[in-house]
Amino acid sequence: MLLAIRRPGDVLTSVGFFLMISTLFPLAIGPNPETLSLVTSSIVWIAVLLASLPSFDRLFIDDFESGFLDRLIMRRVALWEYALVRVISHFCLMGLPLIASLPILALFFAIELASLPLLAAIIAIGLLGLTLLGAIAASLTLGARRSSILSAILILPLAFPIVIFGTLASQAVLDGAAYGAHLSLLGALCLALLVLSPAATFYALRTAIEER
Amino acid sequence: MFDFFANPTRFARLARAILPVAKAVTLVCFALGLYWGLVTSPADYQQGDTVRIMYIHVPVAWLASSSYFILALCALFFLVWRHPLADIGARAVAPVGAMFAALTLITGALWGKPTWGTYWVWDARLTSMLVLFFFFIGYMALAGGFENRRRGARPAAILALVGAINLPIVKFSVDWWNTLHQPASLLRSGGVSIDASMLWPLLTMFIGFQAFFITIVLMRMVRFLNEMKKSATARSAS
Numbered sequence A: 001m002l003l004a005i006r007r008p009g010d011v012l013t014s015v016g017f018f019l020m021i022s023t024l025f026p027l028a029i030g031p032n033p034e035t036l037s038l039v040t041s042s043i044v045w046i047a048v049l050l051a052s053l054p055s056f057d058r059l060f061i062d063d064f065e066s067g068f069l070d071r072l073i074m075r076r077v078a079l080w081e082y083a084l085v086r087v088i089s090h091f092c093l094m095g096l097p098l099i100a101s102l103p104i105l106a107l108f109f110a111i112e113l114a115s116l117p118l119l120a121a122i123i124a125i126g127l128l129g130l131t132l133l134g135a136i137a138a139s140l141t142l143g144a145r146r147s148s149i150l151s152a153i154l155i156l157p158l159a160f161p162i163v164i165f166g167t168l169a170s171q172a173v174l175d176g177a178a179y180g181a182h183l184s185l186l187g188a189l190c191l192a193l194l195v196l197s198p199a200a201t202f203y204a205l206r207t208a209i210e211e212r
Numbered sequence B: 001m002f003d004f005f006a007n008p009t010r011f012a013r014l015a016r017a018i019l020p021v022a023k024a025v026t027l028v029c030f031a032l033g034l035y036w037g038l039v040t041s042p043a044d045y046q047q048g049d050t051v052r053i054m055y056i057h058v059p060v061a062w063l064a065s066s067s068y069f070i071l072a073l074c075a076l077f078f079l080v081w082r083h084p085l086a087d088i089g090a091r092a093v094a095p096v097g098a099m100f101a102a103l104t105l106i107t108g109a110l111w112g113k114p115t116w117g118t119y120w121v122w123d124a125r126l127t128s129m130l131v132l133f134f135f136f137i138g139y140m141a142l143a144g145g146f147e148n149r150r151r152g153a154r155p156a157a158i159l160a161l162v163g164a165i166n167l168p169i170v171k172f173s174v175d176w177w178n179t180l181h182q183p184a185s186l187l188r189s190g191g192v193s194i195d196a197s198m199l200w201p202l203l204t205m206f207i208g209f210q211a212f213f214i215t216i217v218l219m220r221m222v223r224f225l226n227e228m229k230k231s232a233t234a235r236s237a238s
Helices: A008-029 A033-056 A058-066 A068-074 A079-100 A102-108 A113-140 A147-175 A180-210 B002-006 B008-040 B049-081 B084-116 B124-143 B149-174 B196-237
Strands: none
Touching: A008 A033, A008 A079, A008 A102, A033 A058, A033 A079, A033 A102, A033 A113, A033 A147, A058 A068, A058 A079, A058 A113, A058 A180, A068 A079, A068 A180, A079 A102, A079 A113, A079 A180, A102 A113, A113 A147, A113 A180, A113 B149, A147 A180, A147 B124, A147 B149, A180 B149, B008 B049, B008 B084, B008 B196, B049 B084, B049 B124, B049 B149, B049 B196, B084 B124, B084 B149, B084 B196, B124 B149
């Protein structure tokens, strides 16, 4: 049921969007490699954030409109478990392809190959946190007018800490500095979200169904 | 006790009793505090007359943060006890809080130009006030984002609570950057570090703004209640 949602076109579009956003930065900042190397991690993070934002809309809307959520409630399936499974599958389907396209970015911005696995791990942790936030926003805006721009407005302020520690940790990795503290804080944030997000999503989904 | 006040009729009566008092306190404190702060209180030995911006900036900043606290409290009451009045309260507080946050940023920018030499720096406190402003905007967008007004109530309340948990986290992470802003000088251990000639006008202005806040929020709540009553009678008439 969950895998049936898989549409390869969506994934490719979002990866293409990701690469295009990161192309915008050299065009806007200028091609000078030294200037670019100062902001590489910011570029990667903003591209990750912007490329994943539109995909969060799809988290629950299909199951909400097809009545799958109603059936889950009738069968007394715990909605927070459903939310968590949905987040993880979304992360695997939409998040991992973004991370898989990181080597192309490494080529664009002269990132050393040796630091790439660590960078990918940091971005994966941050992206999981972002998806958990996306679940809160997507469930809150179910049935709202202009829900996509609304959920973006809700996610962005909540995502500031992830962006701060994500860029700090990645820049430290790129500069060969100590990254442990930033990475631990990023991990702590995502663990906290792992607790908070399913609870909030559960309430929001139940509200959306009860008051449809 | 909350059940007692949650009755709309009783609330309306209470609001009618409080409103004139709050209005009067607002007027008296603003008149007194503005004269005291802007004319009679001494100029700062370093900052000169620009220090007078403080009499607006500081009370407004306090109220912006406490508005979010009240918003989250209303959201909690609404989610747990389902009192419609709590939702009305939260909706009434949100724009006022957003306005206070915006005023804090504007007065801060005007104060920053002569003292720091720039309107805006990406300092921790400025950034977290900006984030607070964004939180109010997000709440208002979600509460008003549904065709049916009542449908937005619970999602907005959930968002307000998620925001309340996240605000300290955001504040902490924003504090990670080193700060240009002076540390808090009023509420800290070891007593007040501001001279009485400046403290008293500041406190007067604070009470004035507090009364102003109560006035505006109560007026908005009463108006919401009247609108709901009107639409209910219109529906039953047709």
